Amino acid sequence: MIRTVDLTRIFRTDEVETTALNKINIEIKQGEFVAVMGPSGCGKSTLLNVLGLLDTPSSGDFFFLNENVSGYSERQRARLRKHNIGFVFQNFNLIDQLNVFENVELPLIYLKMSTKERRMKVEEALESMQIAHRVKHYPNQLSGGQQQRVAVARAIVSKPHFILADEPTGNLDSKHGDEVMSLLSGLNEDGTTIIMVTHSQRDAEYSNRIIHLFDGQVLSENLK
Numbered sequence: 001m002i003r004t005v006d007l008t009r010i011f012r013t014d015e016v017e018t019t020a021l022n023k024i025n026i027e028i029k030q031g032e033f034v035a036v037m038g039p040s041g042c043g044k045s046t047l048l049n050v051l052g053l054l055d056t057p058s059s060g061d062f063f064f065l066n067e068n069v070s071g072y073s074e075r076q077r078a079r080l081r082k083h084n085i086g087f088v089f090q091n092f093n094l095i096d097q098l099n100v101f102e103n104v105e106l107p108l109i110y111l112k113m114s115t116k117e118r119r120m121k122v123e124e125a126l127e128s129m130q131i132a133h134r135v136k137h138y139p140n141q142l143s144g145g146q147q148q149r150v151a152v153a154r155a156i157v158s159k160p161h162f163i164l165a166d167e168p169t170g171n172l173d174s175k176h177g178d179e180v181m182s183l184l185s186g187l188n189e190d191g192t193t194i195i196m197v198t199h200s201q202r203d204a205e206y207s208n209r210i211i212h213l214f215d216g217q218v219l220s221e222n223l224k
Contacts, residue, residue, distance in 0.1 A: 001161065001193060002028040002051060007060040009046050009216075020046040022216040023060065028195060030161075033188040035204035036197045038213035044197045045166065047213065051195060052085055052164045053077040065161070082110050086155030086163045088184075090170035092147040094139040094154075100126070101135045104154045111158060125153040129183060145176030152183055162193035169203055181206045 009021040020043045028034050036044050049055040050062060053069065056077075062070045064080060072080075086107075087093075094103050104125055108118040126132040131149040139147055148168065155163050165184065169177030177200075185206045188194050196207065204210050205224075212219040 001030045001065060003063040005061040007050065007057050007062055009050060009055065010058040019216050024218060026211060026218065028193065030193055031191055032209060033194045033207040035207035035210045036195065036213060037204055037210055042213040043216040044213055048164055048166055048197050052087065053081045082107065084161045086158065086160040088151050088155050088163060088165040088168045090167035092151045094147055094150060096139050099136050099138050100131065100150050103150055104157050107154060107158050121157050125157040129153040144172050145179055148172060148180050149183070152180065156187060162195065163187065165194060165196040167198055168196065169200065
């Protein structure tokens with residue numbers, strides 16, 4: 001599903017050159033739940049941005065669904081993103097002016113689905129995340145755990161091939177964090193591929209493989 005060959009990402013300014021990713025070689029197969037761990041500044045978020053088609057590598061190859069997308073334009077990457085990837089962020093990234101239903105519906109509007117089909121898919125996603133009873137509420141009327149449930153519903157509503165999760169429990173207490181991780185684990189058991197960046201060993205235990213990064217390189221990989 002995803003494969004990188006000598007993937008490198010370098011950030012340059014007039015005075016400084018920083019190698020965020022240094023010849024990364026990884027493969028993630030359909031149905032896996034992979035956790036990416038490492039200290040701050042090791043390249044985790046940069047890797048997630050590249051895998052999520054939000055950024056492009058400086059060199060190396062990135063194969064996404066058997067396509068080498070390394071040199072794709074933003075328009076080409078956006079096309080692949082909206083049909084194949086769901087994102088879950090640490091800060092939820094919900095739109096305050098939209099209610100729960102409207103936040104979850106948003107990705108489907110970009111896919112130009114009919115109103116009837118959108119409603120059906122949103123209701124299904126909210127039911128699966130056990131948050132349908134808050135459908136008319138706004139983000140500031142929800143707890144952190146509820147907001148993340150809405151964010152996960154938004155990520156899965158279009159039934160993407162895989163979900164990218166960036167510290168999905170970082171702003172939650174342990175109880176709500178465990179709830180969100182159980183939801184992600186359940187989605188994986190149903191066949192969704194998940195790639196998660198985390199500092200938490202507790203969260204990483206939900207995965208079936210852990211990739212450890214250090215200074216932009218793969219230090220080790222552990223199957224569980």
